[in-house]
Amino acid sequence: MGFIEILYAETRFVWAGLLRRKSALFTALLYPYILTAFVILVGSTMGSPQLFVVRVGIEPVPFFIVSSFMLMSIMGVVDDIFWKPLFDEFMGTLPYVIASPVDRVLYFVALPLPRLIIVLFIGLSSVLPVMIMYYGVAGVYEAVVVMLLAGFGALVFATLAMCITGALYIAGGETWRSLNVIRPLLMVLLGVFYPRWLMPLTAQYLSWALPPSHVVEAVHRMLAETTGNAVQYFVLLGVATALAILYAPIGSTSIRAWERKKLREGISV
Amino acid sequence: MAKAIVAKNVVKRYITRVRKGLVRSVKKIIEALRGVSFEVRHGEVVGLLGPNGAGKTTAVKIIATLLLPDDGEVYVEGFDVVREANEVRKRIGLLLSVEKGFYGKLTGRENLEYFGALYGIPRSVLRRRIDELMKLLELDKLGASSRLYEEYSLGMKARLGLARALLKDPPILLLDEPTLGLDPPSARKIRSVVKELARNGKAVLYTTHNMFEAEIVCDRILLINRGKIVAEGSPEELKSKIPQMRTVVVYVRGFNPNDVERVAELVGVKPSLGIDEEGFAMLKFQVRKPEEVLNDIVKGIAKLGCEIARLRIEEPTLEDVFLYFASR
Numbered sequence: 168m169g170f171i172e173i174l175y176a177e178t179r180f181v182w183a184g185l186l187r188r189k190s191a192l193f194t195a196l197l198y199p200y201i202l203t204a205f206v207i208l209v210g211s212t213m214g215s216p217q218l219f220v221v222r223v224g225i226e227p228v229p230f231f232i233v234s235s236f237m238l239m240s241i242m243g244v245v246d247d248i249f250w251k252p253l254f255d256e257f258m259g260t261l262p263y264v265i266a267s268p269v270d271r272v273l274y275f276v277a278l279p280l281p282r283l284i285i286v287l288f289i290g291l292s293s294v295l296p297v298m299i300m301y302y303g304v305a306g307v308y309e310a311v312v313v314m315l316l317a318g319f320g321a322l323v324f325a326t327l328a329m330c331i332t333g334a335l336y337i338a339g340g341e342t343w344r345s346l347n348v349i350r351p352l353l354m355v356l357l358g359v360f361y362p363r364w365l366m367p368l369t370a371q372y373l374s375w376a377l378p379p380s381h382v383v384e385a386v387h388r389m390l391a392e393t394t395g396n397a398v399q400y401f402v403l404l405g406v407a408t409a410l411a412i413l414y415a416p417i418g419s420t421s422i423r424a425w426e427r428k429k430l431r432e433g434i435s436v
Numbered sequence: 437m438a439k440a441i442v443a444k445n446v447v448k449r450y451i452t453r454v455r456k457g458l459v460r461s462v463k464k465i466i467e468a469l470r471g472v473s474f475e476v477r478h479g480e481v482v483g484l485l486g487p488n489g490a491g492k493t494t495a496v497k498i499i500a501t502l503l504l505p506d507d508g509e510v511y512v513e514g515f516d517v518v519r520e521a522n523e524v525r526k527r528i529g530l531l532l533s534v535e536k537g538f539y540g541k542l543t544g545r546e547n548l549e550y551f552g553a554l555y556g557i558p559r560s561v562l563r564r565r566i567d568e569l570m571k572l573l574e575l576d577k578l579g580a581s582s583r584l585y586e587e588y589s590l591g592m593k594a595r596l597g598l599a600r601a602l603l604k605d606p607p608i609l610l611l612d613e614p615t616l617g618l619d620p621p622s623a624r625k626i627r628s629v630v631k632e633l634a635r636n637g638k639a640v641l642y643t644t645h646n647m648f649e650a651e652i653v654c655d656r657i658l659l660i661n662r663g664k665i666v667a668e669g670s671p672e673e674l675k676s677k678i679p680q681m682r683t684v685v686v687y688v689r690g691f692n693p694n695d696v697e698r699v700a701e702l703v704g705v706k707p708s709l710g711i712d713e714e715g716f717a718m719l720k721f722q723v724r725k726p727e728e729v730l731n732d733i734v735k736g737i738a739k740l741g742c743e744i745a746r747l748r749i750e751e752p753t754l755e756d757v758f759l760y761f762a763s764r
């Protein structure tokens with residue numbers, strides 16, 4: 168049972184659902200703008216946009232559009248991996264998914280891809296126009312890089328998401344409650360809205376453990392144009408990849424342990 | 437060819453925790469299966485018949501590789517359900533519940549396409565197969581193809597469930613109460629499809645607690661009660677296994693309920709007493725050989741000065757078998 172078949176199945180699943188809920192698609196398109204407007208509105212009550220440029224080194228509007236877009240891509244992957252087992256259990260589809268001759272780890276890797284691809288295209292309606300507005304033709308280039316890096320950042324999160332999912336489901340109880348605690352924590356530690364170099368030290372250390380946080384930092388640095396040093400970007404992306412690979416065996420063990428536990432206790436129908 | 441399903445001495449215990457107070461909880465062990473052995477061959481429908489909580493679903497899940505047994509062995513076409521789960525998964529079609537198990541926001545066809553892809557069926561084959569199954573189960577007539585699953589009636593849900601079980605054309609079908617709650621047309625459709633499939637060589641394990649259904653669908657019945665198989669055989673064999681086989685029902689005009697003891701003395705068998713809707717007393721004698729007591733019954737009732745309005749001899753039903761074994 169190959170990866171392509173699972174990917175095809177999941178793509179059909181996501182597409183069918185998305186086409187049926189056009190409002191969801193519409194909201195997704197607006198999401199980066201809504202978030203940016205909200206953050207800037209709240210931010211303006213605390214400090215001027217000029218102050219933001221001084222502290223962060225980036226214009227607030229492109230910063231938050233890009234950040235919202237990154238967040239959407241990266242958390243989308245985590246959400247798909249976190250929620251699909253819960254959703255399947257709730258719908259009663261879990262036994263049929265588990266009874267399919269599909270490799271569970273491949274399945275979890277394929278799971279977030281269809282939605283990710285759709286989300287990346289949303290960059291065309293959010294990141295691209297804003298970047299062009301602020302940076303002119305060079306903005307096109309930056310927008311493309313941002314979209315590619317958003318995809319990359321999302322992918323390197325998959326293995327850690329598998330670790331967490333497996334561990335949470337094994338711990339049992341009302342998993343979705345724990346998820347509601349962990350999710351915002353991950354969002355903060357990613358450093359999308361609050362650049363890592365401004366975080367307190369302990370938070371920085373925790374943030375380091377999240378593979379996509381390095382990708383986010385790379386994007387922020389690119390926007391801030393602090394240095395033109397290419398090595399720095401390679402190091403950041405390299406660390407992200409290395410962490411993702413490091414988490415892979417733990418993730419697959421964790422998922423398999425969860426399945427094993429399910430098989431011992433019985434999957435409710 | 438290896439036997440479709442072989443179960444040997446299967447044991448399954450569920451461990452649950454029962455809360456006692458705020459932190460303290462007590463472990464409770466539920467013995468769902470207590471050494472169950474049986475076989476299912478290709479080309480037959482075997483009914484797993486038992487009351488609620490007997491362990492039917494547990495047995496089905498173990499065969500379907502969805503539950504690990506604590507002891508014993510199960511083979512599906514020679515493959516071990518624990519050690520060779522993927523081989524087993526390729527060979528079984530599964531229906532666990534008729535009212536759940538699909539995505540509500542997808543149409544019936546989209547649901548089948550999703551699971552078909554997950555089962556690794558090539559796209560061109562899958563499309564043809566779905567058309568076939570939609571026709572076979574008359575889902576196309578019901579407009580199921582383009583409607584969302586969440587709008588389906590229970591009958592349509594059950595048919596779609598059977599369609600999914602048949603998607604990869606598996607040699608073995610595990611159907612857990614596939615007609616539960618269905619109206620007669622849908623139930624009849626499902627039963628006839630199942631029987632036809634078995635005639636064409638599929639092995640079917642069919643759970644139900646409906647006696648009538650087990651009798652008309654199954655070639656062989658396994659009676660399961662409290663985690664044990666208590667009787668096994670064709671419906672006829674099972675009926676012949678219960679000792680008090682027949683019931684002589686006598687409708688009597690002008691019977692005095694206090695005379696039951698006297699009738700018992702005269703006939704040698706104590707009847708149970710009821711009243712039918714026309715007001716006749718209804719005396720039921722449970723006997724092995726009705727011909728040996730008929731004379732005594734007629735004479736005895738005449739002696740009491742009563743008149744027999746009607747008389748009927750009832751053959752045992754599977755329900756009697758069921759009640760007989762379930763109460764042991």
Ligand SMILES: Nc1ncnc2c1ncn2[C@@H]1O[C@H](COP(=O)(O)OP(=O)(O)OP(=O)(O)O)[C@@H](O)[C@H]1O
Pocket residue numbers: 432433450451452466467468486487488489490491492493494495645
């Ligand atoms: N996941 C579980 N955890 C704990 N106990 C369970 C679990 N599943 C089933 N049981 C218990 O195991 C026993 C057998 O259950 P099972 O579902 O196999 O019965 P069944 O024959 O399918 O009954 P029904 O006709 O109600 O479907 C029951 O006592 C049930 O309460």
Ligand SMILES: [Mg+2]
Pocket residue numbers: 492493494612
């Ligand atoms: Mg059951």
